[in-house]
Amino acid sequence: MSAKQFDVVVIGGGPGGYIGAIRAAQLGFSVACIDEWKNASGGPAPGGTCTNVGCIPSKALLQSSEHYEHAGHHFADHGIGLKDLSIDVKKMVARKDAVVKQNNDGILYLFKKNKVTFFHGRGSFVKAVDGGYEVAVAGAASESLVGKHVIVATGSNARPLPGAPFDEDAILSNDGALRIGAVPKKLGLIGSGVIGLEMGSVWRRLGAEVTVLEAMPGFLAAADEQIAKEALKAFTRQGLKIEFGVKVGAVKVGKKGVSVAYTSAKGEAQVLEVDKLIVSIGRVPNTTGLNAEAVGLQLDERGAIVVDAECRTNLPGVWAVGDVVRGPMLAHKAEEEGVAVAERIAGQHGHVNFNTIPWVIYTSPEIAWVGQTEQALKASGRAYRAGTFPFLANGRARALGDTTGMVKFLADAKTDEILGVHIVGPMASELIAEAVVAMEFKASSEDIARICHAHPSLSEATKEAALAVDKRTLNF
Ligand code: FAD
Ligand code: NAI
Numbered sequence: 438m439s440a441k442q443f444d445v446v447v448i449g450g451g452p453g454g455y456i457g458a459i460r461a462a463q464l465g466f467s468v469a470c471i472d473e474w475k476n477a478s479g480g481p482a483p484g485g486t487c488t489n490v491g492c493i494p495s496k497a498l499l500q501s502s503e504h505y506e507h508a509g510h511h512f513a514d515h516g517i518g519l520k521d522l523s524i525d526v527k528k529m530v531a532r533k534d535a536v537v538k539q540n541n542d543g544i545l546y547l548f549k550k551n552k553v554t555f556f557h558g559r560g561s562f563v564k565a566v567d568g569g570y571e572v573a574v575a576g577a578a579s580e581s582l583v584g585k586h587v588i589v590a591t592g593s594n595a596r597p598l599p600g601a602p603f604d605e606d607a608i609l610s611n612d613g614a615l616r617i618g619a620v621p622k623k624l625g626l627i628g629s630g631v632i633g634l635e636m637g638s639v640w641r642r643l644g645a646e647v648t649v650l651e652a653m654p655g656f657l658a659a660a661d662e663q664i665a666k667e668a669l670k671a672f673t674r675q676g677l678k679i680e681f682g683v684k685v686g687a688v689k690v691g692k693k694g695v696s697v698a699y700t701s702a703k704g705e706a707q708v709l710e711v712d713k714l715i716v717s718i719g720r721v722p723n724t725t726g727l728n729a730e731a732v733g734l735q736l737d738e739r740g741a742i743v744v745d746a747e748c749r750t751n752l753p754g755v756w757a758v759g760d761v762v763r764g765p766m767l768a769h770k771a772e773e774e775g776v777a778v779a780e781r782i783a784g785q786h787g788h789v790n791f792n793t794i795p796w797v798i799y800t801s802p803e804i805a806w807v808g809q810t811e812q813a814l815k816a817s818g819r820a821y822r823a824g825t826f827p828f829l830a831n832g833r834a835r836a837l838g839d840t841t842g843m844v845k846f847l848a849d850a851k852t853d854e855i856l857g858v859h860i861v862g863p864m865a866s867e868l869i870a871e872a873v874v875a876m877e878f879k880a881s882s883e884d885i886a887r888i889c890h891a892h893p894s895l896s897e898a899t900k901e902a903a904l905a906v907d908k909r910t911l912n913f
Contacts, residue, residue, distance in 0.1 A: 694711055832893040
């Protein structure tokens with residue numbers, strides 16, 4: 438079998454891989470993208486974790502469960518009466534699956550449009566060859582490819598608790614958590630990070646009694662402390678129970694569900710009995726089946742591919758992006774790295790600014806931030822001024838009936854350059870984009886304060902928080 442020749446071979450079709458492949462094709466290269474994800478009927482389902490069991494399906498279920506919560510608890514405030522409200526979980530999950538499929542099909546269409554050759558199967562290194570690398574594809578058909586450049590974008594997998602492997606029935610990773618067939622009476626979660634909060638929100642809204650066991654003594658260590666405190670208050674009010682500072686011990690699956698032995702922060706031995714357990718304690722880089730050893734591709738002690746600041750591996754012409762390398766495990770970070778690598782292969786100056794990568798947690802209220810937290814600024818000794826504005830004083834938030842939370846600005850004390858923006862509240866995921874643009878352009882808080890924002894809009898809270906840095910809010 439003679440090998441098919443490409444300028445660029447991309448292994449992995451998640452946000453890092455498929456976006457990198459499209460950008461490389463736009464730049465005039467011949468590009469192959471290999472992805473092994475299968476849909477329920479065994480067909481190709483490109484888009485990776487993000488599209489199949491991550492960003493997209495979780496947001497679909499968050500939307501459905503939020504509608505249900507609004508119908509049950511908030512419609513009455515608007516004078517809307519409902520009788521016999523019910524939830525058809527199977528239909529909700531089927532809708533989520535349809536949204537996923539639209540995205541899978543969209544990516545296959547984009548490959549055709551951009552002339553990226555797609556291979557459905559597992560890609561693995563065979564050997565270095567003259568002027569590139571041979572990569573084997575094992576799928577419905579076997580193929581041999583040679584790429585002058587190879588971009589590895591093989592993503593990450595959920596980390597299991599020691600001694601408690603995922604069975605996706607009683608002990609669930611993000612995969613099983615997104616296709617529970619009926620609302621569990623009692624749901625346990627290990628880890629109050631991003632997945633714990635988003636998945637905990639979905640099933641709590643649908644009626645599950647949710648308990649989260651968290652190893653750390655505090656809540657959302659990566660977020661600004663003031664914002665995390667405000668968010669925790671809101672989640673506790675909604676009925677989400679989180680126990681901090683626990684040490685999880687033996688997990689046993691029985692006929693009636695799962696029992697989790699743990700030691701509380703006070704040192705007491707406890708047992709949590711639940712119908713289902715979601716384990717969301719972080720993710721590990723995935724290089725399964727890549728055959729990295731065949732070419733001497735260097736991995737670190739966590740199993741991540743070692744790269745420099747520009748995503749170059751130890752091998753000339755081999756690059757790696759996204760969850761399989763250092764940095765935050767976020768879809769948009771993977772995409773930016775994919776684009777930057779394609780541009781570097783083309784001799785351009787692709788760039789990813791790690792200081793302006795936004796974080797969003799799609800709970801209600803949503804949490805979003807960019808830049809530095811107040812505790813980080815204090816620790817580094819940087820002089821700063823802070824300004825906050827509560828949604829309670831924002832007209833649009835009042836009209837929406839969603840006044841939880843605030844916008845917070847942190848700006849350099851001397852130059853007024855924006856150093857961080859933190860939001861907890863309605864549509865934080867959309868509002869944060871203005872802060873990202875401002876920081877990318879090195880704006881000052883005064884720049885935002887002087888820009889005309891539409892009235893009534895949630896974005897006025899952003900302008901007011903910027904005004905608050907100079908202690909001159911107009912509506913509070
Ligand atoms: P992946 O998306 O994991 O894609 C890797 C692909 O490579 C997969 O399709 C895999 O099958 C394939 N592959 C692996 N090895 C091989 C091989 N040898 N040959 C062929 N194919 C291979 N991030 C956000 O920014 N926003 C969110 O809202 C968000 N929500 C999330 C919700 C959940 C529940 C989870 C689990 C994650 C979420 N993330 C979110 C994180 C996001 O999904 C990841 O950061 C992102 O998918 C990483 O992209 P990637 O391209 O590096 O890898
Ligand atoms: P995470 O890193 O966000 O949170 C893990 C939590 O589990 C931490 O609070 C940690 O202290 C805790 N923990 C770790 N070991 C534990 C143990 N043995 N017992 C109890 N608690 C323990 O990881 P998570 O939630 O699994 O998500 C993985 C990643 O996926 C995220 O970090 C993020 O990068 C990505 N993601 C992004 C989303 C978004 O952008 N909206 C949504 C979901 C996931």
